[in-house]
Amino acid sequence: MPDRPHRVALFVTCLVDQFAPSVARGTLQVLERVGLRAEVPGGQTCCGQPLLNDGFPDQAARLARRWVETFEPFDAVVAPSGSCVATVREFYPRVLAGSPWEGRARAVAQRTYELSEFLVRVLGVEDVGARFPHRVALHASCHQLRSLGAADCARAVLRRVAGLELVDLAHPEACCGFGGVFSVKFPEVSEAMLRDKLQDVSATTAEVLVSTDLGCLLHLAGGLSRKGVRLRCLHLAEVLGGS
């Protein structure tokens, strides 16, 4: 396990900033509970993933350079998103390849973590002292699951939340059909994937659907509310932070 970092930064992510500030607040609260006062660098906006996945790596690279500059002074960067962390880790070195930025990006990417991954793998903490007396189904994002290999971290911290009962999905590894640009280029296929995911959730006794990524969560929530299904959707940080 890496050393316990001193200076920790929160990367809020653009979706959280715009759609769910409570996720950022939850993250800060969780970190505080484990004894870390995270800073929120003012220059941050977006990691650039949407631009990259839309086919504009040069534009994404502009954001990547900014991001690296903003976060490299810190010992660790924590984000409430497996997807953004995967972008920093997997794609920053590629979009910045061949420039001095590549090495800088690799260095800071090594210290960048998704929230539950940070708790479990860096701090060695599973129990953050949260309480949430509900039955919860977890949708770890595909990036959380496959790029970071950290779906088990999210599960581990949820299991230690007081009162929380984690119910199993039949296909926890199935994509919810979001995929950013994919969901609007091919809405029919995306919706078909979403339908199956929601069916899987509905077949359980879950009262709350929790995800590690706001992108997936907004997609799932949009599908649920369109179907008129009342099921709370919460981000992992909101559950752990108990906001």
Add this chain to the structure above:
Amino acid sequence: MSPSAAGFREASARAVLDPALREAIRRVTDNLAVRRVQVTAELPHFDVLRDRAKRIKEHTLANLDRYLEQLEAAVRARGGHVHWARDAEEAAACVVRICREAGARRVVKSKSMVTEEVELNRALLEAGIEPVETDLGEFVVQISGDRPSHLIAPIIHKRREDVAELFRRHLGTPADAPVPVLTAAARAHLRQAFLQADVGITGANFLVAETGTVVLVENEGNARMVTSLPRVHVAVAGIEKVLPRLADLAVFLPLLVRSATGQRLSAYVSLLTGPRGPGERDGPDAFHLVLVDNGRSRVLADPELREALQCVRCSACLNVCPVYERAGGHAYGSVYSGPIGAVLTPALTGGRGLVDLPFASSLCGACRDVCPVRIDIPGMLVALRARAGQTAEARWERRAARVAAWLLCRPRLYRWASVAARVLEPVVRRVPVGALRRWARGRDLPRLSPTPFHRAARR
């Protein structure tokens, strides 16, 4: 390979309305995927094999010219003929010429994707030569004038009733015939074809440079008939199929078979080296190997896409792909479908399907996880998207991306723009346009929070 410029959206939208198609695909792919998991888990060193395979492929592709020359020399030394085809036309013409020289009227074929790729059957028919597909699935594809929709299960999209009806019309079986009756009818029909054919055409799963060997992996035994009954055997293969040494098969056979059908070993593995030699009892009088480029050397010269040439066509990536499962193979508009097809089609053709295929993925990464040679399919899809971003079709998106990046690089301005977005939100919600409208088809639009986090934090 019928072209499909902006075809994926339409075709996939149609496919999702067909629950029977989805069910048919899922039954097969789930079964294959489950068996793959079982038999790969049995091998404690499976991941070691994957790494080994990756290194062998990287090495071979880096020295492809050398291994191809070695292969050619080895095949010649065993009395075979080697032909080089630059593109699809040359490949098809070459096979037609070989058939003509052999005086062939009828040829039998075993399953081969590359002959689909070069549209060999069409060329043969135009030359007055009748090809008969002898793989059961490909036979069904042929008699129904269809196209394969999966790498190893070509008629995955057909229901059993569809096949029964086809057989009733073509082979005279009863409409309600059970599967064994259908397969028996096909077998009887194909046996005649085997006996009458002058030339047998196969693909190749692997080519061994060291020995000049063609390796065929199959379960029906038809490829063995195709290569032993007719006088002439023609193997058609992409240049990337070469492996340096016979011993490399010890790595690739278990990887391919376990990843493809979830078997421990396929029912038949044929290693064919040259025509029948003096004193040998079986085998053709003549053996021809047609090595097809058809875009492969372009891919080889492309550092971002080169990895696609490592594909052994096992179909594991298709079987776990949520998009393939719902869109079906035909939506990809190419013989190569699924995640690897979305890479191969634009890569091999220098851009066909570029505007839609690279986007036909949620980038969930399931393909990369299962690929026996660890091909980074999502990474290549993202690389291809970057090329799509440079096309004329994407000029508006390109402009929008430039503006977005400009704004996102100016945090203060961005925070102000966030406020403006909240003013505009009610209008946009009422009349969503463009991407928002496509989102709102089946999903409610998310609501912006009244105050963005960064703004609230500053207060």
